[in-house]
Amino acid sequence: FLDLAPISNANQSNFYQTIEDFELAVNAAYATLYTFYGPTSAVSYFAEQLSDNATLYNVAGIQSDRWAFKDYNLKPSNTEVYRFWQECYKALYNVNIVLDKIGSAELNETYKTEVIAQMRFLRGLYYFNMVQMWGDIPLVSRPISVEESYATLRSPESEVHAFVVEDLAYAAANLPEPTAVTLAGKASKYAALTLLGKVYLALNQKDKAAESLLQVYGKFSLMPRYEALWGANVKNTAESIFEIQYQGGSPNLPFSRYWREYAPTENFVLTLYGGGMNQVTDDLYGEFEEGDPRREQTVSLGYTNKEGTFIPIKFQNKWVDKEAPAPSGEELSNNNFMVLRYADVLLMLSEATNDPRYLNEVRARVNLPLYGSDAYPSSQYNSLALAIEHERRVELALEFHRFFDLKRTDRAVAVVSKTKPIKNENQTVLPIPQIVIQQNPAITQNPAYQGL
Amino acid sequence: YSQERSLQGMVTNAKTKEPLPGVGIKTKDGTKSSVTDAEGRFRIVISPNTKSLIISSIGYETKEVPVQQQGLLRIELVEQEQSLDEVVVVGYGTQTKRAVTGAVASISHEKFQDRSFSNVAQSLAGQLAGVNISQSQGAPGQSPNIRIRGTSSITAGTNPLYVVDGMPIENFNLNNINPQDIESVEVLKDASSAAIYGSRGANGVVLVTTKLGKAGTTHVGFNYEYGIQKVSRRIDLMDAQQYIQYYVDAHNNGWINSGEGRSASDPNSVRTKPFQIPEDFTDPVKRAALGTGTDWQDVMFRTAPSHQAQLSVSGGTEKTQFLFSGNYLDQEAVLDQNYLKRLTLRSNIRQQVSDRFAVGLNLGVTGVYDRTEGTEGKSDVISLGLQSAPIFPVYNENGNLGFKDPNSTWYRFAQYTDLQLWHPYSLTRELHKQNKSFNTLGNAFAEYTILDGLKFKTSINANLLNTRYEMFWNKDQKYGYSSALPAQGNANSRFMLNWLSENTLNYDKQFNDHGLAVLLGYTVQKQRDEYQALSAGNFPNNLVPTLNAGTVNGGTSLAYEWAMISYLGRVNYNYKNRYFLSAVLRRDGSSRFGANNRFGYFPSVSAGWVISDEQFFESVKAINNLKLRASYGATGNNQIPNYGPIGLLGASNYVYGSELATGLMLTNIPNPDLRWERTNMLNLGVDVAFLQDRFRLSAEFYHSVTNDLLLNVPVPDITGFATQLTNVGKLRNRGFEVNINSRNIDRDFKWSTDFNLSLNRNKVLQLGPGNAPLLYTDYVVQVKTEVGQPISNFFGYIYDGVYKNQAEIEASPARGDGFTKPGDPKIRDVDGDGRITEADRTIIGNNQPDFIVGLNNSFSFKGIELSFLFQGSFGGEITNQLVRFNGIWNAGRNAFAKVSNYWKSESDPGDGWHFKPTVDPKGYQERFSSYWVEDATFVRLKNIRISYALPQRWVSKTPAKGIRIFANAENVYLWSKYTNYDPENTTYQSTSYSNIFSNAVPSATSTVSVPSGAFLGVDYGSYPLPRVITFGAKIDF
Incomplete structure (x- = not known):
């Protein structure tokens, strides 16, 4: 009589046993990509708002906490930073629990290995982003109890990096070839290798980076036209290596929010509401060379309001879904989001090998003068490093790369200070949220935010 | 039998000489009985050996009269002087006041008759010591927040347990009971009286007993009231x-x-x-x-009328007593388009089947139709109305509501995205809403007397509640609210069935000087809640508001259950009706508790001593009653989520390509050890009465410690969770209550005064791991609960006005911070390190008052009665969260008029308190500081009642027996410095995990990261408490 099981919820007591259970848990782990790479995620703020690509005008929520990113006015009490911290570790938990439970499950070893490889890919992806965003971070490699959590302090960046490399190496060795990936959106061997290459680049181990990336070289191809990469219904192209899958049209489906969140606020013609996130700076617009088709594909110059007045707020043009229904006031968009794509691999290869030929493959697609040719604007980009920096900025604009790239090349302060009030290197990591330190005073704060 | 004869008589009140109906007449041997009729007359058949009659009536001293041979027997009864013999309802029975050894506050219907509130709890505010009843929202029928003897929990529910005619119901809405059907309300405040309710008693218990007719003639009453309501205190906003x-x-x-x-x-x-x-x-x-x-x-807002009519019939014979009543209330609300209509029907019957066997049924049916908005603050209509820019007209030239109408000249403002007009009508007239609720509460019982003094009682009780809610939002709302929301509709329904089977055995016997009463009981209770919701969009137009006209785009249904099994026992013993001892034990098992802790024991003991009955006290003539009471016991709080101990899995879906893949993730940390909170309370009380009850005083002291607090402890987020529900922590409440009743003048002109004062001190003794403080944040408002402090301190910076010039900044901790300029906020350097940092945040207030008082004065003279009730609360603070919108610059929202005294320049520094507005605040403008916190002290003239009973010489010319006319005024005047409507306003309600009366969509999971009760005393834009004046007449037939 008193043993009442929940009626409207499954419960954990008999879960994590069968393959069906694990499929459900794996799907939930994949679903954490929606928050981790969402339009207002940590990665979005870090890569774009902190960089010279994006700015904010009016936004919803605690405006000052959002403006603090573009203004380099971050404090440990920033509520957005705390939200990021929560979202990141929540995502990790959902990955870790699968890894933890599958170890002891009595299931087919092949199945277990594949699940483990997928989860370790996700975990590597998450930790790699987190360690860049915060520096030293608590390294949680399995579900931990509350008591254990108090003893889990920040691990040095190097340890986190080593952990990431280990996860990704395992994933690369055990994930299937793309042809064997039966479900669109699941990680393949090459997703792991691409990411591993990126990690090695960040660690300044260019040989290892090249070694990983070269395994990916030729396995994918650039879409013939840059414009063909974008559109609400363009999904999983030959250029896409790891892509987050969305499906619009119904509130019961995992629809995407990039279109709505990146539309200017109160526009009333593009979307019912606009989130006003990642509005495009003039500086980014000016970075494109004349005649670069990527400029129009990347940036909208503004919109015409209901009265017929043109409102010149620049916003993105990559994730557009004007057909998305909005039955309850929110556009249910269909656009996917590419985390890793082949153009990124090519540009990283040039960075790792110092060989401009990969870079030139990217430029050739958009019919721009090749690096090394006379027509190349070498007065502006007078080294291969600067050429790569420029090319990455325009090729991958607003795709959550810019600030990570600048950080990797130690150029963040020099470049961003031209348009935003960044003062020093210490500001290239986020504060540890105040509440984290209040809960566990043994956690230390990053130097830029001590005593605020 | 031929020798039997009929005897006639008449009973009157010895003092007033008025006839007394319903008086019991019995022969001494108990073989024959009768009851007086409305004229006080009776007829009884007696045998020759009947020597005397026993005449008894509640409230009068029982009298034995010798039988006389002929003529009419005239009997006068004297009213009982001894308040000690009043009967009060306690858990699972009744007791005389004399025998009460715990802390029980009792309030009878006279104290709330004529009051215009549809919810009786509202009428009790200010009348009960130790019970803080605050009306957080002024909408019709809203339940107030009730806290009995402080707050005994931090994150579990803090609402008292309601027991209606014996049926315990959590989070019951008293609006479902017509106050005029209520005989009395009793509040069990201490552990010994509440321990009989075991794991549900820790927040106190409110017992509601409905009326039953008395033997005698049938009594028919009719009354009608007309009322007007008006918002008498406005918020002063900018023009x-x-x-x-x-x-x-x-x-x-x-x-x-x-x-x-x-x-x-x-x-x-x-x-x-x-x-x-x-x-x-x-x-x-x-x-x-x-x-x-x-x-x-x-x-x-508008001046809103209300009508209420009631018809009741009650009466009965020695064997059958009944009450039938019907009441209809039609109340418009002061808020545009809002209303409450309520029909209540009640039928209470008790039938003595034989000498040993009685049955009864109490049945109350209530239907409520209402539209209630504006109570949720923040984005609800009242708050949005206050935020709307005053420059815009009510209607534009096209008859539309907003400036975002592209065909209006006002559209010129639309390009300024920081101008706001959330037109109230777009929510009240372009949005259609209705709640319907049907509540049935019934209890059927049978009572069998097994032996003299030994009774078995069994009852089946049920509470059945059905609610329906419908909403339809017109397309575009005439450009008022968002200007672009498509037409959409929602419909949801809730269903709740709570049933209880209660079986008790009662033994009550007097052995010479020893009185013994024993109660044993076994009860089983179960509740099931169901929720269904549908939503639709794509309506082609606004013509058909039902969901069939659109495309259904969402739907869900949920169900929850809980169950309890309880064993209870109580022994009451007295010696010479002077020394009292009582012991209670209850054993509760609940489905809400973890598998490892399913059952709990809740014992209590108490004692009382009526000193004034002692021989040695007889010489003290001035004091006619002196009684000491002491009790100690344990109660529990089970108000936790239904499936709190269980790790629940929630949906989290992914899509691979176009293949939807359902996913499940754990939504909370399971805890099989989860159990009730346990409160141990000591209560000491004294009751004194002077001068034959002219002056009565009762005082109580209590000390309670709540252990095993059910804390939704914030845990490091690296665990993957923000909180975990655990039994840790300890807090203390102690306090003092005094109640004084005085009949100052007691002649033809009468004047009496009731005064009560309560104070409670609340202190947290222990929290989760490392005693880490609990911090909850809503927007920027932060409440902090830490060891050594009361629950939920407001936590922020101390605001010291504005920096008037650069020199002042240079001489302050703000120098060189890179953003502070003249006219900006001045924040106090609390830690004195010469800089403003987050370490300068400190305690800036707490909503709990230092003490609360109630003062009622009643006067009567020849049928005229007049009373005034004052209510006061002293020493608490309130956070005005509307400051977010109306106190600081916020994207073009309107502001308090006082804000316009902001700093404009060094030569025009304003009032020195309001900082200069800026669209791009870089400093502390938006941070939570004492700028947001105000004094919640208030004194309210809560109620004035005046009534006049028409003299009999006029009434006798009508078919009626009595006619009384009355006027009643509620919330007459408020003395308070608070900026917003009312310092009792709080947008957040007491925490409740199973409140099906709320319109909030129930969460499928048990993780509530922020318990709303932590934010009691935070006002995010609430519904004002209107002044209500009603006029009415009561006619008895």
Whole structure:
């Protein structure tokens, strides 16, 4: 009589046993990509708002906490930073629990290995982003109890990096070839290798980076036209290596929010509401060379309001879904989001090998003068490093790369200070949220935010 | 039998000489009985050996009269002077006041008759010591927040347990019971009286007993009331011209601050978007044309009428007693389009089947139709109305509501995204809502007397509640709210069935000087809640509001259950009706508790001593009653989520390509050890009565410690969770209550005074791991619960006004911070390190009052009665969360009128308190500080009642037996410094995990990261408490 099981919820007591259970848990782990790479995620703020690509005008929520990113006015009490911290570790938990439970499950070893490889890919992806965003971070490699959590302090960046490399190496060795990936959106061997290459680049181990990336070289191809990469219904192209899958049209489906969140606020013609996130700076617009088709594909110059007045707020043009229904006031968009794509691999290869030929493959697609040719604007980009920096900025604009790239090349302060009030290197990591330190005073704060 | 004869008589009140109906007449041997009729007459058949009659009636001293041979027997009864013999309802029975050894506050229907509240709890405010009843929202029928003897929990529920005619119901809404059907309300405050309710008693127990007719003639009563309600205290907001200046200055200040060489005279063409100002505001002619604009409070609120009619029939014989009543209330609300209509029907019957066997049924049916908005603050209509810019008209030239109408000249403002008009009508008239609720509460019982003094009682009780809610939002809302929301509709329904089987055995016997009463019981209770919701969009137009006209795009149904099994026992013993001892034990098992802790024991003991009955006390003539009471016991709090101990899995789906893949993730940390909170309370009380009860005083002291607090402890987020529900922590409440009743003048003219005072001190003794404080944040408002402090301190910076000039900044901790300029907020350097950092945040207030008082004075003279009730609360603070919208610049929202005294320049520094507005605040403008916290002290003239009973010489010419006319005024006047409507306003309600009366969508999981009760005393824009004046007449037939 008193043993009442929940009626409207499954419960954990008999879960994590069968393959069906694990499929459900794996799907939930994949679903954490929606928050981790969402339009207002940590990665979005870090890569774009902190960089010279994006700015904010009016936004919803605690405006000052959002403006603090573009203004380099971050404090440990920033509520957005705390939200990021929560979202990141929540995502990790959902990955870790699968890894933890599958170890002891009595299931087919092949199945277990594949699940483990997928989860370790996700975990590597998450930790790699987190360690860049915060520096030293608590390294949680399995579900931990509350008591254990108090003893889990920040691990040095190097340890986190080593952990990431280990996860990704395992994933690369055990994930299937793309042809064997039966479900669109699941990680393949090459997703792991691409990411591993990126990690090695960040660690300044260019040989290892090249070694990983070269395994990916030729396995994918650039879409013939840059414009063909974008559109609400363009999904999983030959250029896409790891892509987050969305499906619009119904509130019961995992629809995407990039279109709505990146539309200017109160526009009333593009979307019912606009989130006003990642509005495009003039500086980014000016970075494109004349005649670069990527400029129009990347940036909208503004919109015409209901009265017929043109409102010149620049916003993105990559994730557009004007057909998305909005039955309850929110556009249910269909656009996917590419985390890793082949153009990124090519540009990283040039960075790792110092060989401009990969870079030139990217430029050739958009019919721009090749690096090394006379027509190349070498007065502006007078080294291969600067050429790569420029090319990455325009090729991958607003795709959550810019600030990570600048950080990797130690150029963040020099470049961003031209348009935003960044003062020093210490500001290239986020504060540890105040509440984290209040809960566990043994956690230390990053130097830029001590005593605020 | 031939020798039997009939005897007639008449009973009157010895003092007033009025006839007394319903008086019991019995022969001494108990073989024959009768009851007086409405004229006080009786007839009884007696045998020759009947020597005397026993005459008894509640409230009168029982009398034995010798039988006389002939003629009418005239008997006068004397009213009982001894208040000690009043009967009060306690858990699972009744007791005389004399025998009560715990802390029980009792309030009978006279104390709330004529009051106009549809919810009896509202009428009790200020009348009960130790019970803090605060009306957080003024909408019709809203339940107040009730806290009995402080707050005994931090994150579990804090609502008392309601017991209606014996049936315990959590989170019951007393609006479902017609107050005029209520005989009395008793509040069990201490552990010994509440321990009989075991794991549900820790927040106190409110017992509601409905009326039953008395033997005698049938009594028919009719009454009608007409009322008017009005918002008597407005929030003082800026008018259009003040608002325009504020807007212009905020933009200029932001622009000047945004870069070198920028000045207030720069035209829009050189400014970036966020700093542009409409030409209407800068051109003096156009600006003047905007006038003083619209006061949106005038638009929202109206003077609202109400009607109430009631018919009741009660009466009975020695064997059958009954009450039938019907009441209809039709109340408009002061808020546009809002209303409450309620029909209540009640049938209470008790039938003595034989000498040993009685059965009964109490049945109450209530139907409520209402539309209630404006109570959720923040984005609800009242708050949005207060935020709306005053420059806009109620209707534009097209008859539409908003400036976002592209065909209106007002559309010129639409390009300024920081102008706000959430037109109240767009929510009240373009949005259609209705709640319907049907509540049935019934209890059927059978009582069998097994032996003399030994009774078995069994009852089946049920509470069945059905609610329906419908909502339809017109397309575009005439451009009022968002201007672009598509037409959409929602419909949801809730169902709740709670049933209880209660079986008790009662033994009550007097052995010479020893009185013994034993109660044993076994009860089983179960509740099931169901929720269903549907939503639809794509309506082609606004013509058909039902969901069939649109495309259904969402739907869900949920169900929850809980169950309890309880064993209870109580022994009451007295010696010479002078020494009292009582012991209670209850054993509760609940499905809500973890598998490892399913059952709990809740014992208590108590004792009382009526000193004034002692021989040695007889010489003390002035004191006619002196009684000491002491009790100690344990109660529990089970108000935790239904499936709190269980790790629940929630949906989290992914899509691979176009293949939807359902996913499940753990939504909370399971805890099989989870159990009730346990409160141990000591209560000491004394009751004194002087001068034959002319002056009565009762005082109590209590000390309670709650252990095993059910804390939704914030845990490090690296666990993957923000909180975990655990039994840790300890807190203490102790307090003092005093109740004084005095009959100051007691002749033809009567004057009596009731006074009560309560104070409670609340202190947290222990929290989760490392005693880490609990911090909850809503927007920027932070409440902190830490060891050594009361629950939920407001936690932020201390605000010291504005920096008047640069020199002041240079001499302050703000120097060199890179953003503070003259006119900006001055924050106190609490830790004295010479800088303003987050370490300077400190305790800036707490909502719990230092003490609360109630004072009632009643006067009566020849049928006229007059009373005044004052209520006061002293020493608490309230956080005005509307400051977010109306106290600081917030994207063009209107502001409090006082804000226009902001700093404008060194030569025009304003009032020194309000900082200069800016659209781009870089400092502490938006941070939570004492700028947001206000004194919640208030004194309220809560109620005035005046009534007049028409003299009998007039009434006798009508078919009626009695006619009384009355006027009643509620919330007559408020003395308070608070900026918003009312210092009792709090947007957040007591925490409740199973409140199906709320319209909030129930969460499928048990993780509630922020318990709303932690934010009690935070006002995010609430519903004002209107002044209500009612006129009525009561006619008895």
